[in-house]
Amino acid sequence: MLRPCDMMAVCMARLIRDGETVFHGVSSHLPLVAVLLAKQTHAPQAVHLNIPGGVDPQRPTLEAFTSAGGTLLETAQAQFPLSEVFDLSMRGGLDVAFLSGVQFDNRGGVNASVIGDYRKPKVRLPGGAGSAVLIPTAKRAIIWRTKHDRRTFCETLDFLTARGNVSDIITPLCHFKMYAGELILHSIHPNVTIAEIAENTGFPIRYLAQTTTPPPTEEELAALRDIDPLDYRNLEFR
């Protein structure tokens, strides 16, 4: 059985190119595992950056309660904490930032702030964390979201936390890509139908070609089990 968390982690990892500087923040076990996977497979020279400031942690012990804990620093080569990662992005040196959100429109807009009015919100969300500054400054902002429904992928955002360089959005159903300013369907995960995606997406699905996301290879799955033996990549689905 192909689990969404495995498909998502693999899909995210494959977007990381060798040598790129890559950042993930808090509440980010899936990207954390994806970065470690990329470094263990096709992108050994990717530079793993994170909040505690551990550059390229070597086989860190993952922790359930945080993706920003000290184990990412203790096995690292160099220290380069959050403030410096932000600075790096601001001066144009960050290749990839992994971010999330709660609502997305089909023009790369992200809402992680509120449902309803900003000052009198119906739902106060956790907030965009780095999004408002990283999405416009990182070369590519890759979004992952474990919910895929019409409230998440909607025509109009309640609030625009950030718009900018979103390049990809990965969900349990598919991989969207920005193309000419529009979020289009790039590939459909195995065992998912395009009808299912359309049904759960609040804007019209457009695509250049109907392709299927290549399923995880045996090597990728083995690496995932090795990197994340306690299955924290599945935390968001529990």
Added chain:
Amino acid sequence: MLRPCDMMAVCMARLIRDGETVFHGVSSHLPLVAVLLAKQTHAPQAVHLNIPGGVDPQRPTLEAFTSAGGTLLETAQAQFPLSEVFDLSMRGGLDVAFLSGVQFDNRGGVNASVIGDYRKPKVRLPGGAGSAVLIPTAKRAIIWRTKHDRRTFCETLDFLTARGNVSDIITPLCHFKMYAGELILHSIHPNVTIAEIAENTGFPIRYLAQTTTPPPTEEELAALRDIDPLDYRNLEFR
């Protein structure tokens, strides 16, 4: 025989009050010794700040070639390097900065930049180091200068590096103090005459009272020898 370097070090040390944050920079053996002297005598809680970032070095080994070397850090309690000392001053938290210069007017102006035109100088001086930002922001800027002549204490500066909170100027001859916006003679060092000072000062000498700087006490002289056994406080006079 009372040496100018001892008189100056003692005079500078006495200006430091207990508990104050005090900074000196490069080319500053005299203030370095003065701060250590103050901490060893009347101001044990003064906070000694310096370029290498050693807060309150304990009996540091002094080095001839620099007043900004690593020995000030290795025996310190905390690290607080130059950039942070500047920040502290900028936000209003630095009590005393020791600075020097080459020309001084009687309104607290300091020139450490050029003799002649800024772009085509007759003499290019080392530069004001921290002066331009510390003199206006530190609560008191204390100036020391081992030359006392009419070119040094002049009517008009060739260039104004900084003006601001100069509180005192210590020379081999005397102690000037700023009073109501004017640099006035505060005390005359032992064995110096007021005529000698007037002769070597390019602006009129004014004072509220003719007083003599109290000479170093035996305790102060003993502390100086203890702190600075290789006599680096005399470097500028060699």
Added chain:
Amino acid sequence: MNKLMDLAAAMAQIPDGAMVGLGGNTLNRAPMAAVMALAYQGKQGLRLVKTAGGMDVDLLCFAGCVSSVDAGFISYETQYSLCQHYRSAVQAGKVQANEHACYTVISALRAASYGIPFMPVRGLVESDLVAANEYFAKVKDPFSGDILNAVRAIQPDVSIVHVHMADARGNAVIEGPQYDDILLSRASKTVILTAERIVGDGYFAASSRKADIPHFMVSAVVHAPRGAAPGACYGVHGVSDDELHSFLALADAEALTQWLTRRHVYA
């Protein structure tokens, strides 16, 4: 100067309405013992500042101590999920959520640390946050004439930082990730430390590892072993799952008071 005092005395230094910076990050090394003492003392109108807060912000909102929160992110991260008390308090209009990017909190603290009233920032290019919040503005680069965003300085009245070691004067070391705590210490008017361990006066002078926070910025030092629990403290302990669940299960303010009282008695 000996600044050692008990937690209650240190927290009593913080007046209602104070702007309070909180150290750590989400459930990592947040100053939870201090936060519980603030709640126990019934502080009012605190204005909290943090890049990424979690249980600290949630608990203080639950206890009714908070009037505003300036932060980039408020959550327990994934395992313990959302800060429901923070969320409810904002939705009820009791707490004003001043959403920043985490970086604009950092930029605002840097501005305070540098003694300047604002910091220019890249980013925020297309974001409703700029128009929605008075602490963002446009500034013109005096050299190129270009317009960019700026954030207003944030100078907390006090920051509370949980450290691994401190001496009685307030020299302190944080092991492992320091998050934004060193900056917080510089940006704030003063700092209150809670410390796992109190070391002797000569400790840092003799060590090659110098204190990260120098004593002259600190007004109180509290010996508080496990002062970050039920969150984690790097190198000392992880999260206390049972304690976290007992807090998350609290039904109402009365239950919270009992929970705090029980912890206070045992402290």
Added chain:
Amino acid sequence: MNKLMDLAAAMAQIPDGAMVGLGGNTLNRAPMAAVMALAYQGKQGLRLVKTAGGMDVDLLCFAGCVSSVDAGFISYETQYSLCQHYRSAVQAGKVQANEHACYTVISALRAASYGIPFMPVRGLVESDLVAANEYFAKVKDPFSGDILNAVRAIQPDVSIVHVHMADARGNAVIEGPQYDDILLSRASKTVILTAERIVGDGYFAASSRKADIPHFMVSAVVHAPRGAAPGACYGVHGVSDDELHSFLALADAEALTQWLTRRHVYA
């Protein structure tokens, strides 16, 4: 990626006219071996950046490599006195002295590091430096309307930093005072390291002391023991009085060439 190369190859990466940041402070841990190699290679038009420079700036001015110097202070400090070659070059109009306060160099490097075109600064309230230099300007605080000073960002093309330890990829540690070198590394487009000691690839991962400069900022690593001599390198050696005097006694450019050649042969 192995970035180890010899000093000549590393310096050959620096083109004429480059803006070059220099690590260290006065005679403390300045990258002297690299500086001598730059002089030996006959670089032209270098634009030097440093808070407080000494022999490094003086030697490059003597060798005719420099077109401008942005710094707060240029001197050997008291014992070895003034930088006569720098002074003469400025007075002859060959080198433009862009005088900063040391702090405005720091502020300008911070601006570059933060990707912003300028940094507001306190200080410079009454100073002829503001009017005399185009890199200072007035900026209006968009919140209060107050006017304050600003300094333009400085982004060196490359900074040269002498470190105690580096691995072949460019992770590096500076022991003792770091001066403004960490900031320089962040503000510059790239960094060239000269290192007392080269450590193995796993060194920093296994150590609790993590590298201060991460590998991805570095383009070249040179093994250069005594790379700060005749200046001092904290914990390794002090100043070389004889060598300093032999340099200070050099009469003219020809003597300098011989002095550099001799050192190069022995390097």
